[in-house]
Amino acid sequence: MYRSHTCGELRAASIGEDVTLAGWVQKIRNQGFMIWVDLRDRYGVTQLIFDEERTSSDILKEAEGLGREFVIQVKGKVIERVSKNPQMPTGDIEILVSEFNLLNPSLTPPFTIENETDGGEELRMKYRYLDIRRNPVKENLMFRHKVGMQVRNYLSQQGFLEVETPYLIKSTPEGARDFVVPSRMNEGQFYALPQSPQTFKQLLMVGGMDKYFQIVKCFRDEDLRADRQPEFTQIDCEMAFVEQEDILNVFEGLTKHLLKEIKGVETGNFPRMTHAEAMQKYGNDKPDIRFGMEFGELNKLAQGKGFNVFDQQELIIGIAVPGAAGYTRKEIDALIEWVKRPQIGANGLIWAKYNDDGTLKSSVDKFYSQEDLLGWAQTVGAKVGDLILVMGGDTNTTRVQLSALRMYLATRLGLRDPKVFAPLWVVDFPLLEWDEETKRFHAMHHPFTSPKPEDIELLKTEPAKVRANAYDLVLNGNEIGGGSIRIHDKETQAMMFEYLGFTDQEAKEQFGFLMNAFEYGAPPHGGIAFGFDRLVAILGGQETIRDYIAFPKNNAGRDVMIDAPAKLDDAQLKELHLQVKI
């Protein structure tokens, strides 16, 4: 062992002890007659001291040659510091070095290994092994480990079994694109990497395993949006002999446990909201309910008053921005510009200030009386001092646009406190969603999700209105988990495939094994999957997942550190019976 103690554990109680430490040089202060070195490892920093009087000249010379990030081993005595540092856990002591061993020198690192570094994203990713030495990244990875252990131990204690499902499976064109893996031994054939273990966990239910979980890598070959990774980690779960209520209770239990054990936050029962209500109140199927600003529907109050723009529109909705009545014309114009940007695509914003004197001043005073505007204020829940913002247009688009504005303003107003945790179940998702591109319905969740029995009749007449036994767990405006009660009989599954545009042949080719399994005593079952990267990031108080992943890929799906993907040599391609065609 290269050390007797870590760099994080020595205290005043150890003064007088002989110790051996090893680690990285964090900082050097050379006063000529005296050199202090901060030695760092995973556990902390300990100060080393070398001086003319007490240190041999050989060792002093070695210390003089040190640079940042050199790896050294030292032996020495723990002594009391003359000037203690109460900011450091080891700040009462230092090590008077008597033996010195340079384990490995270092080039000057391309960015500083400090909490706040001077390295940009690109550079940090290229030298990720150096970036990981920085406390924020290191702590994120330690935090991730802790969350993972808590998840596993909790579920295991609840009788869940972690079962590993295969990574080399079969490609199915439904849903996102698969990553595929050519098979050398089966000429011209390919495996696919799983987008999730969905069918396998259902087969485990058919197999009687009854409570399954797995923390597992999944793969999706999507054009990467910001903060998506081609490989990501899921907490994948499934239960048999359960109804939706059971799943919600079990995984609400898990989430409460994590909030309590990891964050020390006690939460009551999670509120529940239907998908329809979430869309109506927040324009969002994953509403952030840490703050209010719920939508008010103003059609009755805003239409038929001579304001043509509103009269023509399907939906008029508004929100109250707390304490923003004092916004200047310029600030409001900037908001209008913000919603008009192509990313949002709104036509504009109508505003009304709820002044301190109880009057309302709006951009549409020509058309609306004080009484009208007071009606608006009441409907959107505005108080004196608030700013009311109103949008109109077709229902779905306008809701999404106002939701974006709501989130933007909440962030600006500091209403999205990362230390506050507001979980929420969104239930009764639609079964199907219309796809403009292919002009047909797609499964909103996946084709194995069961429709609500009372809605099945609607499949023939109003498919868009059929609700599913599907639910999402939302935390602070992020979907951290989603799942459903599955179809478990062959007839319903065959009907679903038909509605989704599969021919019998396609359904059989792609999911024949599952349909067969349903004929041999499949129990009722359902499950949920959590996005582990996102869950960890949100529990950690952040919203970007990248710094909770040890070796993430960039937005082009590249690992810039190892420089992958890369070309294969011809012999390798030939063995795989492949030719590249660009």
Place this chain on the structure above:
Amino acid sequence: MYRSHTCGELRAASIGEDVTLAGWVQKIRNQGFMIWVDLRDRYGVTQLIFDEERTSSDILKEAEGLGREFVIQVKGKVIERVSKNPQMPTGDIEILVSEFNLLNPSLTPPFTIENETDGGEELRMKYRYLDIRRNPVKENLMFRHKVGMQVRNYLSQQGFLEVETPYLIKSTPEGARDFVVPSRMNEGQFYALPQSPQTFKQLLMVGGMDKYFQIVKCFRDEDLRADRQPEFTQIDCEMAFVEQEDILNVFEGLTKHLLKEIKGVETGNFPRMTHAEAMQKYGNDKPDIRFGMEFGELNKLAQGKGFNVFDQQELIIGIAVPGAAGYTRKEIDALIEWVKRPQIGANGLIWAKYNDDGTLKSSVDKFYSQEDLLGWAQTVGAKVGDLILVMGGDTNTTRVQLSALRMYLATRLGLRDPKVFAPLWVVDFPLLEWDEETKRFHAMHHPFTSPKPEDIELLKTEPAKVRANAYDLVLNGNEIGGGSIRIHDKETQAMMFEYLGFTDQEAKEQFGFLMNAFEYGAPPHGGIAFGFDRLVAILGGQETIRDYIAFPKNNAGRDVMIDAPAKLDDAQLKELHLQVKI
């Protein structure tokens, strides 16, 4: 919830309670006026009773329609059984059914869902979801979960962090073949699936993470030998600031913990043996030391006595087969035929029986005196009643051949007791091994393994003699773990690559990121990886891994249940810029 209790938990104490159970029909006994059904779930079996007197005729009719593996839900009262079954944990009670709900019927399963099934391997794999319902497979998967939890909790308590490393990495021609993954977004380029997280765990050490582990899937595109899987699971571990001794101690600790917690077996300190000694004594780098039958070297005693066959040979070795002096001529001839099979490839066997009267009778009495043969007996450790078997030939081949015979005989003699656990460290592996095909040295472990400093000089003169800081953990004749102290400086790593036949260019292209990392303060480090599938199987008392994997592949690398791999459609290939060339 579909049930108030599982099928494994009701006891006499619950008599009189109303309960709801759900599960699969294991067995039906219909006596006309009375029907008993064994209802099974993951937790056990409970007997249901339906009878003319106490059950409504509707329900009785439903019960009459049941078949094996139907899924049902029943409500009823727990009553005392007239004839109790002490073999079943629930054998004191049965459920008098008052409500009945058929959840899903079942076709007749293609094989019986019993501990001993009538289904062959192929059929069981095709219907793996039914196979998993069988107790032996179900229990193996539960056992695997338990071992995994023990490993994680132990290592976590020792300060190890589980860090997920990427699955989409870069192909390197060194070692076994990679599975590759074409990148759609990076035309003509490929990721590779990791054969192990080797370089990433080393980069984590450079990153200061200091104690890493991961239970992780790895991939190798090998021509599959029996009981190999193209995807397999590793317990992957690495530590920084350690020497070989530290690694051995930590992972001996883990293995002891598993043996104790999982098997209730307390073991002393694990013996250690050099690779050279293992080869000399057992002809095997993973000797099974649950039994003796060590090799005796007989060159001095067997050569120069006129037996030409032996005189010409490099090595003469023998073993004592305990209690086998009574083998008939026919039995011995069968052994001779066994070693002559092409799989073993020996020329023959010389035998000597150590008779009860203390005399020796051999197949080469012409050449050897009783005294000579007594010398043999002494050297191979034969006792009265043993059979001595001797082989000669060139050193390496003969050792491997005699090792195969030793294992074969031990199995036959019942000396490989699956309830006995005999762990062993084999250390000081050679750094390099000669590859006849490519006519050059390959890294025996991998190119990152450090040579023993005192042997480095030999690299130039006798490379085959250079020992590495490499070690294997052997359990009952199986390598369950292997690792090494790694190279951590750029110069030694460059030298190794050169010895292994890499050009500078190749080394840089494939491992440039690692060589770069070594320039920024890489600490001394080393690690180990356990084959998790094998470890679980051996702890479970079996040697085949397939039944400890939920969804294994067959020897052609196919998943016969989902029928993968499979052809891709042309559109998918085109998107990937690929063409299949057969």
